[in-house]
Amino acid sequence: MAAKVTSPRKRDQRMDPDAGNHADIRLWLRLLFCASRIESVLQSRITSDFGISLARFDLLSQLERVEDGLTMTEVSHRMMVSNGAITSLVDRLVEDGFVRREPHPRDRRTNIIRLTDEGRARFLAMAGEHEQWVVGLLDGLDEPVKRGLLDGLGALKQHLEKTGG
Template sequence: MSEQRQPAPMPANDRETAATRDDKLELRLWLRLLTCSSLIEQNVRSALRERFDTTLPRFDLLAQLDRAPDGLTMSELSARMMVSNGNITGLTDRLVEEGLVKRTPSARDRRSSHVSLTPAGKKAFDAMTPEHEGWIDAMMAGLSRQEMQQLFQLLGKLKQSVHQNAVEPGKGDKA
């Protein structure tokens, strides 16, 4: 049974503390989203390091491969994780060295590599998953199921709005 982690103290300064009541609601909302995301990420990073001696990017790569039993190309991994191919290459190299993933040349395109979990990688990921889920559950415990569902729906609307109204580079006022 795992030891109960003490909640992290509230940071004295975070992105949201820069906002004032006079700032536009849109700015305050954006800063609150950044703060919540950062706090969750910091907690997960710390717990993964303490409990499993691993990093969030390693966990994320294993999670992507776990969701794709036939494996993924390096480009697919890069797109799913929203990082550069260079980042994926270095991370994959280290996981291959540790025997957690295997890389094979693509049958369709020899310039492309196909990455999949090894049995050891699957076992390691499966050991982390229940604890990771528990950490997320604990951080969301202050919300009711109904509130979580409402927040999920509202964030879905925000996601759609961002996609529809994305700022085009090079357009807009310059200071």
């Protein structure tokens, strides 16, 4: 069977998302690029300044928001990762003295994960720096651009929630 020959123009349009009228694909790629770039910068900074991964920082952030702690399943849902991934993160944070496991009062098969005092203090110090990094990354954008992005992404979020996407 002979290979299908594609004209250079058609091949280039398929490989170049900016070619033709593929606004939805361009939008998705732009969102992905921006999110990945910001995450990469934050990962690099938090690792170099605090010696912690962004995933562990995110887990500490989830725990800092709730006074009564969270189960592993609750953390995995909030962070949108598997229980196995959370177990590994929690193990390391327990070793570091940032979190502790406590037996669940009504389900002995489950543990509640809570911040230690040291973990809360360290997280709050990191969170202040993290906030400044994010502000610095977005600082060059005009306020109307920021407002437009926020409104547009809010509409996208509502649309995705409504459609189950």
